Amino acid sequence: MRKKQLLDEARLLLVGIPVALWTLIPVYHLVLFAISPRDTATSGRLWPENPTLQNFDTVFNQKHFYLNHFWVQLGNSLAIALAVGAITLFVATCAAFAISRLRVRGGRTVMNLALFTYFIPAAFLAVPMYKTMANYGLLNSRWSLVLAMVTIASPYCIWVLKQASDKLPWELDEAARIDGASPMQLFRLVYLPLMVPSLVAVGTYSLLLAWNEYLYAFLLLSKETDLTLAVALGNFLAADDSPWEVLMATGLVYALPPAAIYYAFKRYMVSGLTAGAVKS
Amino acid sequence: MASVSFRNVKKSFGKVEVLHGVGFDIADGEFVVLVGPSGCGKSTLLRMLAGLEEISAGEIAIDDRVVNDLDAKDRDIAMVFQSYALYPHMTVRENMGFSLRLRKAAQSEIDARVANAARILNLDQLLHRYPRELSGGQRQRVAMGRAIVRDPKVFLFDEPLSNLDAKLRVAMRAEIKALHQRLKTTTVYVTHDQIEAMTMADRIVVMHDGIVEQIGTPLELFDRPGNLFVAQFIGSPAMNVFSGQVRAGAVEALGARWPLPAGLGAEGQTVSYGIRPTDLRLADEGVAATVSIVEPTGAETELLVEVGSQQLTVVMHGRTAVRPGDGVKLALDAAKSHVFDGASGQRIG
Numbered sequence: 181m182r183k184k185q186l187l188d189e190a191r192l193l194l195v196g197i198p199v200a201l202w203t204l205i206p207v208y209h210l211v212l213f214a215i216s217p218r219d220t221a222t223s224g225r226l227w228p229e230n231p232t233l234q235n236f237d238t239v240f241n242q243k244h245f246y247l248n249h250f251w252v253q254l255g256n257s258l259a260i261a262l263a264v265g266a267i268t269l270f271v272a273t274c275a276a277f278a279i280s281r282l283r284v285r286g287g288r289t290v291m292n293l294a295l296f297t298y299f300i301p302a303a304f305l306a307v308p309m310y311k312t313m314a315n316y317g318l319l320n321s322r323w324s325l326v327l328a329m330v331t332i333a334s335p336y337c338i339w340v341l342k343q344a345s346d347k348l349p350w351e352l353d354e355a356a357r358i359d360g361a362s363p364m365q366l367f368r369l370v371y372l373p374l375m376v377p378s379l380v381a382v383g384t385y386s387l388l389l390a391w392n393e394y395l396y397a398f399l400l401l402s403k404e405t406d407l408t409l410a411v412a413l414g415n416f417l418a419a420d421d422s423p424w425e426v427l428m429a430t431g432l433v434y435a436l437p438p439a440a441i442y443y444a445f446k447r448y449m450v451s452g453l454t455a456g457a458v459k460s
Numbered sequence: 461m462a463s464v465s466f467r468n469v470k471k472s473f474g475k476v477e478v479l480h481g482v483g484f485d486i487a488d489g490e491f492v493v494l495v496g497p498s499g500c501g502k503s504t505l506l507r508m509l510a511g512l513e514e515i516s517a518g519e520i521a522i523d524d525r526v527v528n529d530l531d532a533k534d535r536d537i538a539m540v541f542q543s544y545a546l547y548p549h550m551t552v553r554e555n556m557g558f559s560l561r562l563r564k565a566a567q568s569e570i571d572a573r574v575a576n577a578a579r580i581l582n583l584d585q586l587l588h589r590y591p592r593e594l595s596g597g598q599r600q601r602v603a604m605g606r607a608i609v610r611d612p613k614v615f616l617f618d619e620p621l622s623n624l625d626a627k628l629r630v631a632m633r634a635e636i637k638a639l640h641q642r643l644k645t646t647t648v649y650v651t652h653d654q655i656e657a658m659t660m661a662d663r664i665v666v667m668h669d670g671i672v673e674q675i676g677t678p679l680e681l682f683d684r685p686g687n688l689f690v691a692q693f694i695g696s697p698a699m700n701v702f703s704g705q706v707r708a709g710a711v712e713a714l715g716a717r718w719p720l721p722a723g724l725g726a727e728g729q730t731v732s733y734g735i736r737p738t739d740l741r742l743a744d745e746g747v748a749a750t751v752s753i754v755e756p757t758g759a760e761t762e763l764l765v766e767v768g769s770q771q772l773t774v775v776m777h778g779r780t781a782v783r784p785g786d787g788v789k790l791a792l793d794a795a796k797s798h799v800f801d802g803a804s805g806q807r808i809g
Contacts, residue, residue: 351545354512359559360533373549
């Protein structure tokens with residue numbers, strides 16, 4: 181018995197250690213670069229001789245050519261991510277409620293059509309999306325990126341929320357109807373409070389999706405003060421001699437909010453995103 | 461309080477008709493139990509009265525007002541669900557006051573009515589708790605409290621005791637009955653448990669396959685079941701039924717002659733002969749039988765005996781010395797027999 185346990189643990193470690201290394205080595209390099217002075221950044225040492233926070237000073241005080249709009253761009257990333265999270269949440273919650281609880285005719289078809297869009301890679305849709313945004317005169321507006329990301333995030337969010345909604349007992353709706361609730365009251369007073377864990381998960385998911393987005397942000401936004409930080413980071417590589425240590429310091433700053441959000445909501449993330457994965 | 465009328469009510473799901481024209485009236489203040497095996501349409505009928513299912517044909521009226529096109533919330537009814545359907549994110553107090561809150565009642569009125577209902581149901585100490593912190597029986601009482609607070613015209617109960625254990629079920633049964641005697645609100649109660657129906661109802665509506673088989677007081681149904689289905693459904697243990705032919709004023713079946721009330725049945729007619737287990741007794745003279753199982757329950761003893769190829773149940777008061785394998789004689793009164801037409805299953809006489 182004990183031998184079997186040991187064997188099981190050994191196997192787990194055999195998988196776990198490479199996965200952990202695989203995940204952590206890039207992070208390690210990120211941190212290593214971020215705290216190295218410029219001249220020793222690529223020296224190949226495992227730990228810099230003179231670790232420094234100089235690079236962060238450069239970033240926060242916008243002391244580099246590439247970082248002239250750091251705070252604005254960080255603000256853009258934040259505003260766009262929050263807007264995407266909020267709008268997606270609104271759209272997906274209403275859709276899931278209508279499909280799952282009000283049983284709107286054709287609701288299921290609409291949801292399946294929306295999910296079908298995932299058969300086409302987002303990159304394929306980038307140019308049509310660009311064209312569409314141009315038609316609406318939204319190019320170079322941060323709204324174009326918000327709307328594009330809402331479009332991309334919504335189908336999955338609707339599906340997750342619909343699965344979670346389906347699990348709520350139907351009798352609750354009936355009891356509320358008999359108690360005199362209108363559909364809006366049902367939505368507000370019964371449905372929303374019970375959906376909170378899934379709503380947090382879905383909101384976080386879409387927020388992070390928008391925060392991490394590069395391609396669409398790169399395509400749809402061009403003015404330097406409209407850019408998100410993800411695109412601004414990419415622009416570091418435009419020169420032959422990229423300031424790697426500053427890039428990595430900025431990257432580290434950029435990576436912290438998602439980590440914090442994930443850590444804060446991980447309880448909901450795990451239960452929310454797997455809700456509906458299995459039929460219970 | 462209100463009367464309720466069903467007039468030739470039909471219900472179809474797609475092409476399948478599950479209720480084939482149901483009609484009966486419920487008087488003001490009456491406690492009516494709809495009983496029948498699963499799939500008989502009793503819950504569907506209740507849900508149609510509640511406004512949760514559309515009425516395919518016919519009319520349902522509450523206090524002579526046809527409610528077919530009325531929304532559930534405008535029918536002034538309250539319903540207790542099998543699964544309780546308490547709002548998990550609200551305390552007992554909020555659950556019970558929810559309908560009044562939706563009606564925008566004054567907070568003082570909500571508090572007063574919730575407190576009153578809580579006192580009736582002994583929930584005073586639990587008002588601040590959430591449903592997950594309550595036992596099954598307590599949840600059931602909260603569900604009833606939610607209904608009482610409304611002071612509705614009609615109470616609807618949809619198998620409210622099915623999720624409770626046997627002991628609690630008996631206790632809640634008495635509580636619901638006491639509640640009805642106190643409030644005198646018209647009540648429609650659905651169950652598949654005929655004992656619940658017998659003990660609680662003023663009148664029972666026995667349903668089967670989407671039709672009403674018989675309507676009557678519990679003892680009427682027990683003493684004079686109108687057809688074979690009701691005869692076998694009402695009463696526990698179930699009535700003994702076997703088929704035979706009418707010959708010379710008695711029924712010949714299982715190799716024996718069973719007494720008939722005078723003048724019943726035509727000579728040679730095939731009939732189903734029924735006798736309740738409590739109406740059979742062991743005697744010195746009578747139909748020969750062999751005991752196969754003896755089940756003492758203390759106050760009564762249940763015997764399974766074999767007559768010919770048929771097993772019959774006999775319930776006798778007190779205890780007995782008979783053992784499995786013993787030969788016994790069964791006696792019965794002709795007046796206690798129930799005779800049904802062999803083809804239609806309808807009661808004769």
